[in-house]
Amino acid sequence: MEILVENVKIAIALRTARNALGWSQQEFADKMKVSKSTIARIETLELTAKAEFLMRALRIYAEAGVAVDLLQSDKIVLTIEIPGINEAKLRLEDETLRRKDKKPLWDR
Numbered sequence: 001m002e003i004l005v006e007n008v009k010i011a012i013a014l015r016t017a018r019n020a021l022g023w024s025q026q027e028f029a030d031k032m033k034v035s036k037s038t039i040a041r042i043e044t045l046e047l048t049a050k051a052e053f054l055m056r057a058l059r060i061y062a063e064a065g066v067a068v069d070l071l072q073s074d075k076i077v078l079t080i081e082i083p084g085i086n087e088a089k090l091r092l093e094d095e096t097l098r099r100k101d102k103k104p105l106w107d108r
Contacts, residue, residue: 006070007048013068013076015043017061020080022091031060 018028018039025043029036032053041047049057058068065084069077080088091097 003045007045009070009076010049010054011043011045013070013078014039014049014057016076016078017057017066017068020066020078020088021061021064021084022088022097028057028060032056 018025023031025039026036029039032039034053038047042049042053061068064087065081067079067081069079
């Protein structure tokens with residue numbers, strides 16, 4: 001089975017936007033109202049994202065400050081706006097989201 005480049009672009013874009021915001025697969029799944037395994041399967045190309053799923057994901061990302069443009073044939077364009085940067089900043093500063101073996105940023 002040949003994997004279509006468009007499906008690869010979608011998987012990369014969804015994963016990259018999610019990571020830019022600092023969201024786990026579970027957090028994104030909760031926002032999308034789907035299972036974590038659905039997110040994982042789409043991000044690893046085990047499942048193809050349906051149009052409705054993709055549109056909802058792009059809307060959720062845009063509302064969080066990350067715009068994803070998949071319409072250009074030769075690239076994926078992610079624009080991270082101030083709300084998205086602020087979301088990532090808050091998550092990076094939140095000690096409850098850090099691994100227990102990691103020092104706080106201000107102790108480095």
